[in-house]
Amino acid sequence: MNNTSTLTVQNVVIGVILLAALLAVPHFLKLYHQDLLIYLTINVLAVCSYRLVTLTGEWSLIHAVMMGVGAYTASLLFIHFGLDMWFTLPLAGGVAALVAALLCFPLLRMTQFYFLIGSFAAGEAIRLTWIEFVGVFGGTGGLTGVEPPIFWGIDFIDPIPYYYLSLAIVSFSLFILYRIENSRVGLTLHAIHWKAALAESVGVDAWRYRALAFIVGSFFVGVAGALKVHYLGSVSPNQASIGFMVFILIWVIVGGYNKFYGPIIGVVVLTVFDESIRSFEVMRPAIYGIVLILSILFLPLGLESIPGKIKSWFGVGPAPQDPPLTDQ
Numbered sequence: 001m002n003n004t005s006t007l008t009v010q011n012v013v014i015g016v017i018l019l020a021a022l023l024a025v026p027h028f029l030k031l032y033h034q035d036l037l038i039y040l041t042i043n044v045l046a047v048c049s050y051r052l053v054t055l056t057g058e059w060s061l062i063h064a065v066m067m068g069v070g071a072y073t074a075s076l077l078f079i080h081f082g083l084d085m086w087f088t089l090p091l092a093g094g095v096a097a098l099v100a101a102l103l104c105f106p107l108l109r110m111t112q113f114y115f116l117i118g119s120f121a122a123g124e125a126i127r128l129t130w131i132e133f134v135g136v137f138g139g140t141g142g143l144t145g146v147e148p149p150i151f152w153g154i155d156f157i158d159p160i161p162y163y164y165l166s167l168a169i170v171s172f173s174l175f176i177l178y179r180i181e182n183s184r185v186g187l188t189l190h191a192i193h194w195k196a197a198l199a200e201s202v203g204v205d206a207w208r209y210r211a212l213a214f215i216v217g218s219f220f221v222g223v224a225g226a227l228k229v230h231y232l233g234s235v236s237p238n239q240a241s242i243g244f245m246v247f248i249l250i251w252v253i254v255g256g257y258n259k260f261y262g263p264i265i266g267v268v269v270l271t272v273f274d275e276s277i278r279s280f281e282v283m284r285p286a287i288y289g290i291v292l293i294l295s296i297l298f299l300p301l302g303l304e305s306i307p308g309k310i311k312s313w314f315g316v317g318p319a320p321q322d323p324p325l326t327d328q
Helices: 003-028 031-054 063-081 085-107 112-132 159-181 184-194 196-201 206-232 242-255 262-276 281-298 303-313
Strands: none
Touching (some): 003 031, 003 159, 031 063, 031 159, 031 206, 031 262, 063 085, 063 112, 085 206, 112 242, 159 206, 184 196, 196 206, 242 281, 242 303, 262 303
């Protein structure tokens, strides 16, 4: 058996074990932790969709607001038109993508730090709209009364069925995001990140690809927002605050964003860590700040680089290297 076949068999075995663990874990948890597991699953989609945006080298502060756009869209469609989740999910993603497409024209004229600040300003403008138009969006109190679906006699208000539903939708979405990243489009996004000038010199329209990444990432985080509101039952502007956006940034940075699975590791590990320090409520922001600083100092490539470092210590392979500097 050659090395390729061995790796394939190993990947299949690991995949089967991981799937069995994901299917079994909610049955060993209390109700509170089952809820937490659902939000963790949804947040995995949020960070992976955000990573797609960062592939071009642009980091935004509007991703949490785009998740809110999806949640508000699903809520309005359910409350006013009676549409259940099977219709609100794609429509929520579509509206978030549409908003992103409209924002591309002003925002993507900026790059780097200016794009970061511009995206924050655009996100705050959207949040203020939700607060000011009380008759439509409910103001600071938001909207309530959203319900999960009932399908084939299964009431998804119970956390375990809703977890399985979320797991299926998130897994399918991750598969699509993975395929995009490993397609010609994904390779072009990487090229724009590391050698934008060179990519443009051979005819690549960097603006168009940055817009594509921003729109597609917003679509999937809009789906995540709809998934969350159908389980939580309510949405408010506070759920899309800069505080939640900072959590997304920390999850991605600590987990690492050079590999597809990096942000997933980040959100899982830090969610478990967050639960372990919940008794230190006042100190949590400071603790997160320390974790972020230590990660940048000692693990600049994130938690995803640990297996490579361990292999290099035992002489199995080379140590992970820092990525090349961008050429903007």
